[in-house]
Amino acid sequence: MIDISTGYAAMGLLLFAMGLLGLVLGRHPVRKILALNVMGTGTFLFLVAGAARYGLANPDPIPHAMVLTGIVVAVSATALGLALAGRIHPSRADTDASTPPEESGHGLD
Amino acid sequence: MDAAGTGIIDLLLGILMVLLAGASLLLQQLFRSVMAFIGLGLVVAVAWARLGAVDIALAEAMIGSGITGALLLASLSRMARYEGKKSVDPDARAAGAASNRPGNEGRAGPKGIRWRGVTAAAVLVAAMALVFENVFPLPAPDGGIPDLVIRNLPASGVSNPVTAVLLNFRAYDTLLEIGVVLLAVLGMRAVGSHPQFDRSSHPEVVLAGFYRLVLPVLILFSAYMVWVGAKDPGGAFQAAALLAAGGIIGWMTGTNPLARGLPDTGLRMMVSAGFAVFLSLGVLFWIQSGMFLAFAPVTAGWSILAIEVLATISIALSLFVLFLGSSGYPPSARGIGPVPADREGG
Amino acid sequence: MIDWISALFLVFAALFFIGGSVGLLRFPDVYSRLHALTKADNIGLGFIVLALLIQARSWDWALKLLLVWIFVMAASATNAYLIARTALRKDIPVWTPPEQE
Numbered sequence: 001m002i003d004i005s006t007g008y009a010a011m012g013l014l015l016f017a018m019g020l021l022g023l024v025l026g027r028h029p030v031r032k033i034l035a036l037n038v039m040g041t042g043t044f045l046f047l048v049a050g051a052a053r054y055g056l057a058n059p060d061p062i063p064h065a066m067v068l069t070g071i072v073v074a075v076s077a078t079a080l081g082l083a084l085a086g087r088i089h090p091s092r093a094d095t096d097a098s099t100p101p102e103e104s105g106h107g108l109d
Numbered sequence: 110m111d112a113a114g115t116g117i118i119d120l121l122l123g124i125l126m127v128l129l130a131g132a133s134l135l136l137q138q139l140f141r142s143v144m145a146f147i148g149l150g151l152v153v154a155v156a157w158a159r160l161g162a163v164d165i166a167l168a169e170a171m172i173g174s175g176i177t178g179a180l181l182l183a184s185l186s187r188m189a190r191y192e193g194k195k196s197v198d199p200d201a202r203a204a205g206a207a208s209n210r211p212g213n214e215g216r217a218g219p220k221g222i223r224w225r226g227v228t229a230a231a232v233l234v235a236a237m238a239l240v241f242e243n244v245f246p247l248p249a250p251d252g253g254i255p256d257l258v259i260r261n262l263p264a265s266g267v268s269n270p271v272t273a274v275l276l277n278f279r280a281y282d283t284l285l286e287i288g289v290v291l292l293a294v295l296g297m298r299a300v301g302s303h304p305q306f307d308r309s310s311h312p313e314v315v316l317a318g319f320y321r322l323v324l325p326v327l328i329l330f331s332a333y334m335v336w337v338g339a340k341d342p343g344g345a346f347q348a349a350a351l352l353a354a355g356g357i358i359g360w361m362t363g364t365n366p367l368a369r370g371l372p373d374t375g376l377r378m379m380v381s382a383g384f385a386v387f388l389s390l391g392v393l394f395w396i397q398s399g400m401f402l403a404f405a406p407v408t409a410g411w412s413i414l415a416i417e418v419l420a421t422i423s424i425a426l427s428l429f430v431l432f433l434g435s436s437g438y439p440p441s442a443r444g445i446g447p448v449p450a451d452r453e454g455g
Numbered sequence: 456m457i458d459w460i461s462a463l464f465l466v467f468a469a470l471f472f473i474g475g476s477v478g479l480l481r482f483p484d485v486y487s488r489l490h491a492l493t494k495a496d497n498i499g500l501g502f503i504v505l506a507l508l509i510q511a512r513s514w515d516w517a518l519k520l521l522l523v524w525i526f527v528m529a530a531s532a533t534n535a536y537l538i539a540r541t542a543l544r545k546d547i548p549v550w551t552p553p554e555q556e
Contacts, residue, residue, distance in 0.1 A: 007115045011123050017237045022134035024229045053250045056161040060255045061270035069286045076293035079431035082184040083301040319533040
C-alpha cells in the first residue's frame with residue numbers, strides 16, 4: 001500500500017479541508033468552533049505524518065512537540081471561544097430572518 | 110531507513126476519521142456533532158499511536174477529546190438552559206428524530222444560501238487539488254534533525270526525545286504555550302460565565318462514590334506521568350489533564366471546594382506559577398551562560414522536573430478555570446438565576 | 456500458540472462490541488440501549504484485556520491491564536447511571552411492548 005506518511009498526511013489535508021468548509025458554512029458559533037478544531041486535528045495529522053518520514057522506529061520528535069503544544073493551545077482557544085460564543089446570545093447568532101429558531105438545529109437531543 | 114507501509118487498520122482508521130469529521134460538521138443537532146467530535150478525537154488518538162507518537166496519543170485522548178468534549182458539552186448545556194429548553198421532546202426521540210439531515214445546516218432557505226455552499230466547496234476542492242499536487246509526493250527524508258536531537262539527548266537531562274525537545278531544545282515554544290494558556294485564563298475571567306450549579310440539594314451519590322475512588326488514583330497517575338515523562342511517553346500536559354479531569358468530576362459532584370468560591374489570590378498565584386517559574390529559570394540561565402533558557406547539562410534534569418511540576422499544577426488549574434468559565438450562566442443574563450433544584454438535568 | 460488464543464479472545468471481544476452496537480441501534484429506548492452498550496462493551500473490553508494479559512511479559516504489565524479494565528468499568532457504570540438518571544428526570548418514557556391483538 002502507500003507509504004504511511006503519505007497516507008496520514010493526505011488524511012490530514014482532507015480533514016483540514018472539511019473543517020475549513022465547515023467553518024465557512026456553519027452558522028452557529030459552536031459549530032464554527034468545532035470546525036476549527038477539526039481543522040486543527042487535520043493539521044496535526046499532517047505534521048505527525050511528516051514526523052514518521054524516517055520510519056516508525058525513530059520518529060522525528062520536533063513535530064511531536066509542536067503538535068503537543070498545538071493541542072494545548074487548541075483547547076485554550078476553544079474554551080475562550082466558547083465563553084465568547086456564550087456571550088453572543090446563541091439563538092440570535094444563529095438564525096436569520098427567514099428561519100424560525102426551532103429550525104436552527106442547535107438544540108440538544 | 111524505509112518507511113512503514115499502510116495496512117488495513119490505517120485504511121479503516123482513515124475511513125472512520127472522515128466519517129466522524131463529516132458527522133461532527135454536518136449533523137443537524139449540535140449535541141450529536143459534539144459526540145461525533147469526541148469520537149473523532151479518540152480515533153485520531155489511535156492514529157497517533159499508529160504513527161509512533163504515544164505522547165501525543167495520550168494528550169489527544171485526554172485533552173483533545175476529553176477536556177474539549179467536556180467544554181463543548183458544558184457550553185451546549187448552558188446554552189440550552191439559557192433558552193429554556195429543559196426537557197427533551199419524547200416523541201421526536203422515539204420517532205428516531207428525522208433531523209439528521211446532512212448538508213448546509215439542512216437549510217431549505219433562499220437560493221442564495223445554497224449557492225454559497227456550492228461555491229465554497231468548489232473553491233476548496235480546487236485549492237486542495239493544488240495543494241495535493243505540490244505537497245505530494247512528500248520530500249525525501251534527508252537525515253538531518255532527528256539525528257541532531259538523538260546526539261544531544263544525553264546533554265538534555267532527560268531520555269524521552271519529545272520531552273527533551275519540549276522542555277529543553279525548544280523550551281521557548283513551551284514557555285510561550287504556557288503563556289497562551291495563562292492568557293486564555295485571563296480572557297476567561299473577563300468574559301466567562303459564573304457556574305451556579307448548587308448540587309447540595311441533589312447530592313449525586315454515585316458520582317460522589319466514583320469521585321472518591323478515582324481522585325486519589327488520578328493524583329497518583331498525574332504524579333507518575335510527570336515523573337515518567339523523562340524517559341517514557343508522558344509529561345506535564347498529560348498530567349495536568351488528569352488533574353483537571355479530577356477537578357471537573359469533583360465540581361460535578363458539588364463537593365469540590367474550588368468550585369464554591371475560588372480563593373482569588375491563591376488561584377492567581379498558582380495559575381501563574383508555571384509561567385513565572387519557567388520565565389525566571391530562563392532569565393537565570395541567561396545570566397549564567399549568556400543565552401536565554403540555555404539549560405546547563407548538569408542541572409538540566411532537575412530544572413526540567415521543577416518546571417514540569419509547577420507547569421502541571423498551573424495548567425491543571427487553568428484547564429479547570431477554563432471549564433468553569435464555559436459552563437455557567439452569562440453573568441448579565443436577565444431573568445436567569447440558579448436552576449431550581451428539581452429541574453436541573455446535569 | 457499463545458497468539459492464536461489471543462486472536463480468539465479478540466474475536467470474542469469484537470463480537471461483543473458488535474452486539475453492543477447492534478443494541479445501540481436497534482433497541483427502542485435510551486434505557487435498554489444503555490444497558491446493552493454498557494454490558495457488552497465492558498465484557499468486550501474484558502476479552503481484550505484477557506487477550507493481552509496472556510501476552511504480557513511481566514507482572515506489572517498484567518496488573519496495569521487489569522487496572523485499565525477495572526477503571527473503565529467503574530467509569531462506564533457511573534456514566535450509564537448518570538445518563539439514565541438524567542433521562543428519567545427529563546421524563547423520557549420507558550418503552551413498553553405494544554399490545555398484541
